[in-house]
Amino acid sequence: MPKDHFELQAMGTDTDVSFPAPNSRSGSSSDDFHLQRLGKRPLLNRSFGFMSILGFTCSVLISWEGILVTSVGGLLNGGPAGVVWGFLVNWLGTLATFATIAELSSIAPTAGGQYHWVATLAPAYCRNFLAYLTAWLTTAAWQVMAASTGYLLATLLQGMMVMSRPDHVPKPWHTILLMWAIMTFAVLMNSITSRTLARFEGLVFIFHIVGFFAVLIPLVYLAPHGEPSAVFTTFLNLGGWDSQTVSFFVGLPASAASLMGADSAVHMSEEIQSAATVVPQALMYTIMINGVLAMSMLIALLFCTADLSAALEAQLTMFYPFLEIFRQTVKSKTGACIMASIVLVMGIASGVGVYASASRMLWSFSRDRGMPFHDQLTKLSKNSLPVPAILTTLVITMLLSLIVLGSSxxxxxxxxxxxxxxxxxxxxxxILLLYRRLTGAFLQNRHSDSQLAVLDPDHLAWGPWRLPEPFGTINNLFACVYLSLLWFWSFWPPVASPTAQTANFSGLVFGSVVLLSIAWYMFRARHSFEGPVREVELEDMLPNVS
Incomplete structure (x- = not known):
């Protein structure tokens, strides 16, 4: 067969089909074909390249900015040493996790992400149910993340106000209005054009790096430095747990939150050129870059904390201890506000990316008839943007924000x-990828373009990006162990004897969402949701089947 052709095996048949190979360098035709082999029609504009999607994922994670916010949980359970070593564990575990996800995104680069992969990898008897459950969890997670981003930014801005004017008393309705204003900006940025969004994210990446040094340099230069032993060997157990080991693991999920959300690139796959290779690369570079920046900022913050008790007490009035640490460092409220403003601007940029990912996940699940009112949610604007899904995400954020009126x-x-x-x-x-790996379900590559074969559960083939064996299997196994450990400890309260104010209700909320999704599936969704809908059949892709 000529080099400009490749073989394609039809689903469930032994038919060999020959047609021109797409030009992988051009991006558009190759990406469209990758998507069609998954049964999806290319509807969105591919405006993102490597640098713009790298900026996108780095802005969603904002790890060095996020570690300033999330480190307090680790300080209470684990202390300075617990935060440092806990973040290192989370960084390695997250790197292993997203190396595995990168392999999956190379196999099937689609906006559906996790639930599309579950539908492909799961056993036939539970395939639709697991795909539906995964889709609901992922969709709900991103919708809640959109609301939580607005809440964190609103409270950060209020904390800066309190630092500037100690007599200022934040009100719940202040928080709600600030959330609405910040998230409205995210909606506007997501509703213009995809090209504008891509350029915006490229600029955000530059500001992400420059802002890091703009905060780190004054922090290190102006603040008195503590002893290395106070940072690397001082463990605390302020939660009253029976042992320091339990306290360390209770604080472990806190720093993991600063590395959460790299799958944002996955949900933008249908808007990325050469997605099968660019998405995996962006995932790995994002975790490595953000991990280095967050680790550096964390160590600098701990070395420069002159009064840890005062910083922890400051969260009662200013919400976040790092604001007090900034004030202690520069000995100026104005200087501390300027440093905090950099974090705030990056947080607002993060909200833009979070809204983009949340809306694409909602749009994709609706495309497969998994959401109520899916006919409306799948509509696109004249610029090929899922505006109804974007606006629905804003409405959900506004409704969730009303909970603040009752209780933060x-x-x-x-x-x-x-x-x-x-x-x-x-x-x-x-887990499912590891299961498929160990059972030998993936076809051996017979041809350099065999990854372009039509993908279904009976004909699995690796994408162009994968880890070599046996390292791939070992890494996959390590990711499963790490995620199981982190998932287990994420439901523990921060103190051994929790009250209504300190209890961890994530288990209750998570269990309720799972039960509701199961009930909805049993009574309604199982009649309409049959996994990812195949919109493009083999005959549509190849009119001249021999």
């Missing part, structure tokens, strides 16, 4: 769903 504790309990739900979806796809 209840709202925090609800937003904890994003951690448990996302890590559940990661764990399930990693």
């Amino acid at each position: 504790v209840a709202f925090n309990a609800f937003i904890s769903l994003s951690v448990a739900a996302l890590y559940s979806s990661y764990l399930l796809v990693c």
